Amino acid sequence: MTSRKSIHVSIYGKGGIGKSTTTANISAALAVSGAKVVQIGCDPKSDSTNTLRGNRHLPTVLDSMREGKKVKLEDISVVGFAGVLCVESGGPVPGVGCAGRGINAAVTLLKELKLFEEFKPDFVLYDVLGDVVCGGFAVPIRDGITDRAYVVTSADFMALYAANNLFKAINKYAPTGGAKLGGIIANRLVAGYSLSIIEDFAQKTGVKILGQVPRSISVSRAELYGKTVIEDEPDGEQADVYRLVAQRLAENQDLVIPNPIGTNDLRSWARDWGDRLYAQEIGLVEEMAAI
C-alpha cells in the first residue's frame, strides 16, 4: 500500500471522542501494510501518538521552540510502532498564550525543517484538537496542508455538533483551496440506534460514513499497555475494524464539500431524534416510527 505522492489527512472530532485512538490505529494499520506514515498530534495535550511510541517521552515542537534553540527534526520526532514517525505540536502553558497560533507556528516549522522531503511519507495524519474553536485550529484544512479531512464522532449530540462545526469550516475554506471531507468515522457505537443517528446526520449533510468502530474493551486494554490495538491484539476483531477503516481511507478519492446544518435546525433535528428514542423506549406503536 505505497504511493509516490504523500496523502495528507487531518482527523478532527470533539475532545474525548476517540480521535487520537482512532488516528493512531489507522497509522499503525497503514504502516503494518507497508506504507511510510507520519502522525502529527496538533493538540496542546500532546498525547496523540502515545500508543504508537509506548508512552515514551517526546519533546513537543512548541516546547523546543520555547527553549529558543535551533530545532532539529530528530529533537522533535521519534520512530514508533511499525516505523510510524511521531510528532507532537504541543502548546503553551494552559491559560497563557495562543494555542491556535501555536499549531500554525509548529506546522510552519515542520515544513521549514523539510520533514516531508526528508522522510518521504506515503501518509501524513494530523490529529487535530477537538472543535474548530478558532482560525488556528483550522490551519491543517485551510492552508493547503491537507487535502482531505475526516471527522470522528459518536452518536452523542455534542460530538455531532462539533462535526457540524468542522463541516462549516470545510464549507468555508474548500472553495478557495482548503481541504474537502473524506467522510465520517463512526466511533463508540453501542446501542442499536447509534448508527441510525449518525447515518441520518451523514445523509442530511451529504457525506458518507467511512467506517464504523464499535466500543470495545480491546481498545481500553491496549491503551493501558501504551499500544495500539493493531500492535496489542493484531488478530482480534477490533484490529480488523481499524484495518478496514485504514484501507478505505487509503483508497478513498471521493472527497466532498459537506452541507452543514444550521444551528437551530440541528437542535430541532436532535429533538426529533429524542422523541423517536422516547417513543421506542415506551413502546409507542406509530406508523413510520421504526428506527
Added chain:
Amino acid sequence: MAEIKQGYHGRGGCAFHGALWTVSSIRNLTAVVHSNAGCSAQGHLAARGAGIGFPELFQTPTTSSIDRHVVFGGGSRLREQIKNTVKIIDSKLYVVLQGCESAMVGDDVTGITREALEATHPVLCSLVAGLHGGSRFGYAKVLSDLLGSVGELKGLAGFEPDIGQESSVNVFGVVPVTDPHFRGDLFEILRILNGLGLSANIFFGASDGVEELSNAKQAKLSLVFSKWGRQPAEKLLESADQAVLERSCLPVGFEAVKALKDAIAEKLGECSLGAGAQSFLESERVRQERLLEPLDEWLGEIVGAPVALVGDESAITGLAKFLRDRLGAEISLAVITDASDAGDMWDRSEICDQAETYEQAETIEGAFVCAAQESGVKKFEADGGAGNRNDETIDQLAARVHRCGDGAEISEILTKARPLVVLGGAPDEAVAKKLGAGYLNVSFPSSEIVLGRSFVGLHGAVALAEKYASEVFKALDFKEASAALKLVGS
C-alpha cells in the same frame, strides 16, 4: 430640517493610538507599550496629523512582541520591559498600554502591572487595544482608567495624600491629536476659566499633568466639551461628588464664552465665579468687537457664502455657530468624522446578523452588501444630555449632515455640495482646490504646522474670522464677486 446621512469609518487612527497620544500629551507620564514592533512608531507618524507630532513618541518603551510572545504569552517580556523602563526613563508615573495581539492572547497585563505597583513602582495600566475602536475612544478609555486608578498610587513617592493645589474645574472632551489644536484650545479654555475666577485641570499641556490627574477628584465640576469626555467625567462620579456640565461644542467667540459662563454659574452658583468674572467678560466682548469691527464693512460681500465643515463634531459645531451668527455664512454641509470611533466591529456584526448576511459578509461581495446596509441603520447620539442646555446641535446648524470618516466618500460629498469654502483636514484641501473653493485647516489630519493655534474663545474667533474671510475673498474672484457667489451657491 437637516438631511442626515450616516456612515461608518472614523478618521484618525485606532484606539491604541488614541490612548498613546493621550498618555504622551500628559507631562510626567510615560507609556510602556506591550505590542508588536511598529505600533508605537506608526502612532508617532500618525501623530504628525496634529500639526507637528510628538518627538518623544519615537522613544516610547515597547516590548516589540514577536511570534513566540503570541504563542507562549508575552507576560515575562512585559515584566522585563517594565523593570527596565522604570530604571532608565525618569518619569513620575508609567502606564502600560496593550496592543492587539496581547489583547487577543489575553496576557495578564493587570496582574503584571500590579506586581510592579506592589514593588513600589508607580505603574498603572489601561487595557485598550487598537481593535477596540477608534482613537477618540482610546482617549476616553485611557483617561477614565487613569482617573479611576491613580488613587492606588497614594503613599508612593510623589503621590502623598492631598499634595498639589485643588482646582475647581476638570476639562474633558478635547482630544489630543484628533483635535490638532488641542494645545491651543486647552490653553484658551484655561485662560477663559481663569478669567472667570476658576482654576482648572486641563491635563494636557499642564506643567504637571499627573498631579492634575491626582487632583481631578477634588474638583467641583467636570466640564465636558464632546461626547468623548463623558466617560472620564462619569468615572470620577463613581467616587466623587461633583457636578458635570456637558456642552455640545467648543466655545468660539464671545457669545459662546458668555453662554459657557452662564451655564457654569447655573451649575455651581454665581458666587462660585470670581469677583472679576463680569469685567473679564465685558473686556472680552469689547475686544472681540473692536477686532472684528473692520471686517463688518466687507461682510456684505461674504454673507451667504456656502460653507462646508469636515471634522469632529464638537469642534465644527462651535465653528459653524460662529460662522453663521457672526459672519453670515450659510452652513450648507457638515461632515462629522468622529461619529463612530467606538465598537465599530460589534455594530457591524450586529447589522450583518440582523440582515442575515453572515455568509455574504464572509465574501467581498457580502462586505459591500453590509456596507450598503450601514447607511441610515444607526443614529449616533450626537448630543447626550441635550435636555439640560439650549445649545444648537450641528444637525440644526447645517443644511446637510453626513457622519463618516472615509476619504473617498467625503471627497464625493464635498464635490457634490460645491461649497465656496471648505473647513476641514488635509485630505479635504485637494478637493477644495479642485473645486476652486477656499480651504481652511481646522481638523485632523492637519496640513499645516500647528503649535498653539486655536479657534476657541476670543482669540480663536478672531483668528477664524481673519482666515475665513481671506479664503472667501480668494475664492470669490474679487472682480465678479456677486456673480461667482450666485454660481457656486446654485
